[in-house]
Amino acid sequence: MSLKEIRKEIRPFENEHLGWMAATLESVSDMVFISDLEDRLIYANPAALKKFGYTKEELLGKTGEIIMSPNNPKGLRAEMLKATQENPYCWEGEVINITKEGQEYTAHLKTALVRNKRGESIGMTGISRDITDRKKAQEQLKDYARKLEQANQELRQMQGQLVKSEKLAAVGVLAAGLAHEIGNPLASISSLVQLLQRKILDSKAQESFHSMGIHIQRISHIIQHVSDFTKHEQMKRMAVDLEPLIRNALQKICLQNNDKLIEIHTKIEPGLPRVSAEASQLSQAFSHIFVNAFEAMGKTGKLDVEAAKLVKEMVKISIRDTGRGIPQKYIRKVFEPFFTTKDVGRGAGLGLSVSYGIIKSFGGDVCVESIVGKGTLFEILLPIYES
Numbered sequence: 472m473s474l475k476e477i478r479k480e481i482r483p484f485e486n487e488h489l490g491w492m493a494a495t496l497e498s499v500s501d502m503v504f505i506s507d508l509e510d511r512l513i514y515a516n517p518a519a520l521k522k523f524g525y526t527k528e529e530l531l532g533k534t535g536e537i538i539m540s541p542n543n544p545k546g547l548r549a550e551m552l553k554a555t556q557e558n559p560y561c562w563e564g565e566v567i568n569i570t571k572e573g574q575e576y577t578a579h580l581k582t583a584l585v586r587n588k589r590g591e592s593i594g595m596t597g598i599s600r601d602i603t604d605r606k607k608a609q610e611q612l613k614d615y616a617r618k619l620e621q622a623n624q625e626l627r628q629m630q631g632q633l634v635k636s637e638k639l640a641a642v643g644v645l646a647a648g649l650a651h652e653i654g655n656p657l658a659s660i661s662s663l664v665q666l667l668q669r670k671i672l673d674s675k676a677q678e679s680f681h682s683m684g685i686h687i688q689r690i691s692h693i694i695q696h697v698s699d700f701t702k703h704e705q706m707k708r709m710a711v712d713l714e715p716l717i718r719n720a721l722q723k724i725c726l727q728n729n730d731k732l733i734e735i736h737t738k739i740e741p742g743l744p745r746v747s748a749e750a751s752q753l754s755q756a757f758s759h760i761f762v763n764a765f766e767a768m769g770k771t772g773k774l775d776v777e778a779a780k781l782v783k784e785m786v787k788i789s790i791r792d793t794g795r796g797i798p799q800k801y802i803r804k805v806f807e808p809f810f811t812t813k814d815v816g817r818g819a820g821l822g823l824s825v826s827y828g829i830i831k832s833f834g835g836d837v838c839v840e841s842i843v844g845k846g847t848l849f850e851i852l853l854p855i856y857e858s
């Protein structure tokens with residue numbers, strides 16, 4: 472059989488084949504377009520006509536621009552046509568389509584170049600699918616993931632706080648016991664030492680008694696701090712005026728550090744409401760923070776103390792020093808009892824934990840931020856007193 476005869480033989484089937492393909496294009500739910508090389512539409516299947524709301528007469532002959540929203544990225548259509556007509560002879564991506572009514576939706580579009588039997592380019596096809604729902608679901612999923620991450624973070628934070636307050640509560644119980652068990656024998660030792668000091672006048676012994684006295688004082692000091700953990704639980708709260716309290720505490724610390732040149736600025740909002748606390752305890756809480764600030768600053772520095780009313784029935788006190796700062800690895804530990812970076816014998820590591828306990832017991836809060844070499848900021852929140 473010659474080639475010509477073979478072609479003649481299969482022609483009816485070829486036609487039949489084309490018929491099948493046409494029927495398929497007409498019935499698929501994806502939108503199918505065919506256009507010439509100038510992108511003028513020469514075919515749109517029923518799914519496409521229905522989606523865009525045009526009749527065949529309205530659509531065919533127009534360029535593909537008619538169904539592209541002006542909200543697409545600039546140059547997208549040009550890029551699409553170029554990719555389809557030049558290597559790689561196809562394009563795939565997301566586009567924003569627009570219907571005759573002006574409704575926009577996101578579609579996934581796949582284009583390809585069509586060639587005739589001689590391999591010459593004759594047109595382009597485009598198959599498109601509305602992916603609005605998929606996009607919406609994706610966005611929703613992302614949103615859920617974001618919310619989940621946020622909830623997770625809050626949970627971790629709360630867990631941290633819980634561990635911290637549980638730890639402090641346990642220390643409180645322990646401290647009360649210790650203060651009692653150590654406090655009483657220590658008082659006896661102290662009076663015995665004083666007795667001996669009066670009786671044995673040898674100078675070597677006197678030196679030892681003196682240093683024993685210092686150590687005893689140090690221990691009783693610690694016991695005092697430690698027992699403060701439990702005390703403020705039962706304390707009665709009153710209306711406390713912050714301005715004189717802060718000024719007094721600052722004055723005291725200045726007197727103790729008269730060898731230093733620390734510039735102090737206070738900015739207390741006029742008419743600041745009184746807070747609900749117990750004055751001597753609160754003063755102690757501030758003092759521990761001021762003492763640390765002075766210690767961190769060395770010979771010179773600047774201490775800023777500000778107090779202002781917040782919207783949420785709270786007063787905020789900010790204490791900012793220009794001291795050496797707290798390394799990031801320690802920042803979460805500074806409120807823990809017995810955490811200190813000071814040499815043995817210099818710091819007991821109780822100042823901030825006592826301040827924390829006091830402020831918390833008044834329904835307040837305290838947090839710290841610091842930059843090593845620049846300084847530290849303590850922010851204290853205290854509830855406004857309501858009579």
Ligand SMILES: Nc1ncnc2c1ncn2[C@@H]1O[C@H](COP(=O)(O)OP(=O)(O)O)[C@@H](O)[C@H]1O
Binds near residue numbers: 794805810818819820
């Ligand atoms: N203003 C501050 N600047 C730098 N470091 C600070 C400051 N306040 C607290 N710290 C750090 O927190 C630690 C704990 O403080 P604190 O509880 O008062 O105990 P102590 O002063 O006895 O060490 C300090 O040893 C210090 O390292």
Ligand SMILES: [Mg+2]
Binds near residue numbers: 818
């Ligand atoms: Mg301290």
